[in-house]
Amino acid sequence: MSSPVAPELPVQESPITRPRPGVLRKLAQRPLALIGLVIVALVVGGALLAPWLTNFGPNDQTFDGLTLSGEPLPPNATFWLGTDLLGRDLFTRILYGARTSLIIGIVANGIALLIGTLVGVIAGYFRGWVGSVLMRFTDLMMAFPALLLAICLAAVFQPSLWIVALVIALVNWVQTARVMYTQTSSLAEREFIDAERTIGAGSPRILFRHILPHLLPTIIVWGTLGISTTVLLEATLSYLGIGVQPPTPSWGNIIFENQTYFQAAPWLVFFPGIAILALALAFNLIGDALRDILDPTQQGR
Amino acid sequence: MIAYLGRRLIQSVLILLGISLITFALLYLLPADPVRQIAGRSATPATVESIRRQLGLDQPFLVQYGRYLWNLLHGDLGRSYIQRSEVAQLIVARLPATLLLMVGAIVCELAIGLTMGVVAAVRRGSNTDQSLMVASFIGVSAPQFVVGLLLLYVFAVRLSWFPIGGYGTYSHLVLPSLTVGILGAGWYARMMRSSMIDVLRQDYIRTARAKGLARVTVLMRHALPNAILPIIAMIGIDIGILMGGIVVVESVFGWPGIGQLVWQAIQRVDIPIIMGVTLVSAFAIVLGNFLADIIAPFIDPRIKLR
Numbered sequence: 001m002s003s004p005v006a007p008e009l010p011v012q013e014s015p016i017t018r019p020r021p022g023v024l025r026k027l028a029q030r031p032l033a034l035i036g037l038v039i040v041a042l043v044v045g046g047a048l049l050a051p052w053l054t055n056f057g058p059n060d061q062t063f064d065g066l067t068l069s070g071e072p073l074p075p076n077a078t079f080w081l082g083t084d085l086l087g088r089d090l091f092t093r094i095l096y097g098a099r100t101s102l103i104i105g106i107v108a109n110g111i112a113l114l115i116g117t118l119v120g121v122i123a124g125y126f127r128g129w130v131g132s133v134l135m136r137f138t139d140l141m142m143a144f145p146a147l148l149l150a151i152c153l154a155a156v157f158q159p160s161l162w163i164v165a166l167v168i169a170l171v172n173w174v175q176t177a178r179v180m181y182t183q184t185s186s187l188a189e190r191e192f193i194d195a196e197r198t199i200g201a202g203s204p205r206i207l208f209r210h211i212l213p214h215l216l217p218t219i220i221v222w223g224t225l226g227i228s229t230t231v232l233l234e235a236t237l238s239y240l241g242i243g244v245q246p247p248t249p250s251w252g253n254i255i256f257e258n259q260t261y262f263q264a265a266p267w268l269v270f271f272p273g274i275a276i277l278a279l280a281l282a283f284n285l286i287g288d289a290l291r292d293i294l295d296p297t298q299q300g301r
Numbered sequence: 302m303i304a305y306l307g308r309r310l311i312q313s314v315l316i317l318l319g320i321s322l323i324t325f326a327l328l329y330l331l332p333a334d335p336v337r338q339i340a341g342r343s344a345t346p347a348t349v350e351s352i353r354r355q356l357g358l359d360q361p362f363l364v365q366y367g368r369y370l371w372n373l374l375h376g377d378l379g380r381s382y383i384q385r386s387e388v389a390q391l392i393v394a395r396l397p398a399t400l401l402l403m404v405g406a407i408v409c410e411l412a413i414g415l416t417m418g419v420v421a422a423v424r425r426g427s428n429t430d431q432s433l434m435v436a437s438f439i440g441v442s443a444p445q446f447v448v449g450l451l452l453l454y455v456f457a458v459r460l461s462w463f464p465i466g467g468y469g470t471y472s473h474l475v476l477p478s479l480t481v482g483i484l485g486a487g488w489y490a491r492m493m494r495s496s497m498i499d500v501l502r503q504d505y506i507r508t509a510r511a512k513g514l515a516r517v518t519v520l521m522r523h524a525l526p527n528a529i530l531p532i533i534a535m536i537g538i539d540i541g542i543l544m545g546g547i548v549v550v551e552s553v554f555g556w557p558g559i560g561q562l563v564w565q566a567i568q569r570v571d572i573p574i575i576m577g578v579t580l581v582s583a584f585a586i587v588l589g590n591f592l593a594d595i596i597a598p599f600i601d602p603r604i605k606l607r
Binding site: 142148151232252255263266273277 | 312315317319331439441442445446451541563564567575578582583590
């Protein structure tokens with residue numbers, strides 16, 4: 001579906017800067033992006049070091065994990081964030097849940113980025129009927145109620161971690177494809193590409209030596225923002241009970257498992273909820289800063 | 302203009318056709334057998350087979366899809382497998398609740414988002430601007446089910462200002478609308494801010510200030526109307542985002558709309574309902590995009606429809 005401003009206005013010139021080693025330093029100079037980087041570092045650290053950061057296993061149901069009448073415990077000295085309905089340590093489950101979120105975030109978003117870039121670049125560079133078919137299909141996917149599609153897909157395949165990642169990727173490549181298409185088709189018309197063709201360069205050389213490097217900033221920006229979308233979609237699917245299945249902890253399914261009890265034990269929703277929000281926010285902040293740094297057309301916005 | 306409209310109309314119909322085909326194919330591939338759901342566990346194989354034949358589910362895929370399209374052309378969305386009534390009727394009965402929720406959500410997101418955007422643009426570069434933009438990021442990064450559950454906990458369970466869930470009065474509408482609206486408010490705040498900054502740079506704003514108008518008058522009479530126009534067309538595109546939220550938000554608040562209808566249908570493999578709701582949502586999204594495209598040249602005369 002074309003956006004309302006698309007038809008007559010000239011296509012935005014694509015950015016020419018390549019990401020340089022200084023990007024990370026520039027990123028760290030922006031307070032918001034720095035907050036994002038710190039959150040990501042904390043989550044990655046927590047996920048990797050989970051076994052050493054906590055005395056419990058993610059599925060340990062401890063003796064003293066429930067009150068005598070079988071209720072979950074609020075946050076205390078032993079169980080830092082309290083316990084869940086089965087008497088498992090919430091802090092431990094959130095740490096291990098970070099692994100799920102990060103794996104899905106990286107794998108699903110990686111696949112989505114790959115499909116989106118492939119579709120967008122092929123459609124934008126080769127045009128013709130292949131391009132039309134690909135872009136019409138992209139338009140179609142844009143009009144699909146995304147969550148409904150994800151729910152249907154998750155119901156078709158029996159959900160496992162990898163299937164959930166695949167489902168999310170199949171829903172999330174569409175935006176990337178649109179952006180890559182616009183960028184590639186404007187790049188393909190630039191003079192230096194014509195010049196390359198005149199000196200006899202073949203399509204593979206033009207694509208890999210000239211088009212892709214120019215797309216890299218866009219790929220990086222969309223790749224970062226995409227992790228945020230992916231993390232949120234995984235949490236939502238798991239919250240509905242059709243994402244990552246218990247007992248494998250995921251921030252979404254922790255809330256799914258405990259929500260019947262949340263009026264009496266709000267921490268069971270609050271802490272995993274904050275975790276989802278923080279990680280999604282972090283990647284949004286970093287992605288937005290990257291866009292400012294890498295994309296000169298957006299400067300001053 | 303007419304030619305453009307005609308082409309966009311055909312395109313929209315093709316998109317809906319494609320969506321119906323993909324959804325139908327996906328549901329055809331479902332490992333769960335709808336006939337078993339209908340017949341129950343104790344049914345004999347013979348009963349199961351006769352139900353399958355009755356529903357036409359023993360036919361090849363293309364025959365089934367062809368028949369579905371033929372019926373759809375006659376305005377017939379089929380019958381629910383489990384609820385024993387027409388899908389169209391079920392959807393029509395649930396639609397007002399969902400529409401009400403969407404209107405509530407649009408009001409919330411515009412009220413919150415536009416205000417945030419205008420204030421941020423006017424105080425550009427200040428701490429207020431920074432905090433508002435962080436808030437808008439939090440809005441777009443917050444999972445809707447968490448927002449819903451937290452609002453429910455604070456304002457319904459603890460403070461008892463609003464009912465815990467359900468449907469009926471305006472006070473039932475507030476929390477669900479807010480939950481859906483917060484996400485959109487984040488987007489609108491950012492769009493409104495940059496639109497407003499663009500407008501405030503224009504010469505006519507300087508002229509208005511130069512001729513001695515009060516700051517408020519310049520803002521309200523000259524800047525705001527021009528800055529809001531490009532945002533209006535976004536509402537059409539927004540419908541897709543709103544539609545995405547309804548399954549989750551309706552299930553958090555027990556809101557009896559089409560989101561709940563389809564969610565129950567998915568759990569019971571009630572294929573005609575899933576098809577029906579998917580098509581209705583896709584129709585709403587396509588319609589929204591269509592309207593946004595048509596409105597665009599009226600808002601910005603530089604845009605010409607081709």
